[in-house]
Amino acid sequence: MKQRGFEIAKGWEDKDIKIPVRKTKNSAAYDIEAAEDTIIPMFEPGIKPTLIPTGLKAYCQDDEWFILANRSSGPKKGFVMANSIGIVDADYYNNETNDGHFYFQYYNFSDHEILVKKGDVIGQVIFMKFLKTDDDAAKGKRKGGFGSTDK
Numbered sequence: 175m176k177q178r179g180f181e182i183a184k185g186w187e188d189k190d191i192k193i194p195v196r197k198t199k200n201s202a203a204y205d206i207e208a209a210e211d212t213i214i215p216m217f218e219p220g221i222k223p224t225l226i227p228t229g230l231k232a233y234c235q236d237d238e239w240f241i242l243a244n245r246s247s248g249p250k251k252g253f254v255m256a257n258s259i260g261i262v263d264a265d266y267y268n269n270e271t272n273d274g275h276f277y278f279q280y281y282n283f284s285d286h287e288i289l290v291k292k293g294d295v296i297g298q299v300i301f302m303k304f305l306k307t308d309d310d311a312a313k314g315k316r317k318g319g320f321g322s323t324d325k
Contacts, residue, residue, distance in 0.1 A: 178234040178301050180204070183275035186229035194230070194299060203243065203298035206230065206278070212290045214253055214282040223256030223279040226296050231274035233267045234301055242278055243298045252284025255297070265315070 180193050186209060194204035209229030215221065232240055242260030256279040267274040278297045282288050290296060 176233060178232070178238065178240075180230050180232050180299075183229055183231045184273040186227075186275070189229055191229035192293075203300045205245075205295045206242075206297045206299055208290045208292055208294045208296045210292050214280050214288040214290060216285065216287055217281050217283050221281075223281055225277040225279055226290055227275065227277050228296075230276060231267055232262070232276065232299060232301075233274075234264050236264050238301055238303055239263050241300045241302060242276065243300060245295060245297060248280075248297075249283075251288065253280045253282050253288055255279060256281050 182191050182193075189209060191209055192207055194206050196202075196204055206228050209227040212224060212226045214224045214226075234240060240262050242255070242262065244255045244259075248254060260276070260278070262276055266276070280296075
């Protein structure tokens with residue numbers, strides 16, 4: 175039985191997407207690469223974050239989730255994740271809206287636009303377990319992809 179891992183998202187199969195790896199045996203995170211060249215414009219009030227596609231989806235157990243985290247070098251280059259971290263639930267995998275394709279959202283706080291090239295490491299994924307409260311009674315079912323639990 176599959177426990178957790180990465181797959182290429184639908185529509186990205188022929189785009190030379192690399193399955194993430196940990197760089198050392200004690201690394202907590204898997205390095206994630208950009209799936210295509212993306213320009214992150216300089217921040218100005220009212221601008222929306224730039225979504226950088228990964229071409230990936232990830233699966234994990236029902237009592238797990240994964241975190242999308244900024245690289246430590248990101249802020250010194252001027253780009254910071256818009257939501258500080260991303261929380262991706264197990265039921266995001268294979269959802270009907272986007273197949274579970276996850277993106278990183280960035281703002282650029284430098285004094286120039288930033289070009290992220292395909293293959294640049296843009297963030298990290300860490301798989302985690304979660305706990306439930308004694309009175310947890312959640313029964314909802316995911317109906318879509320990115321931001322769908324806000325609806």
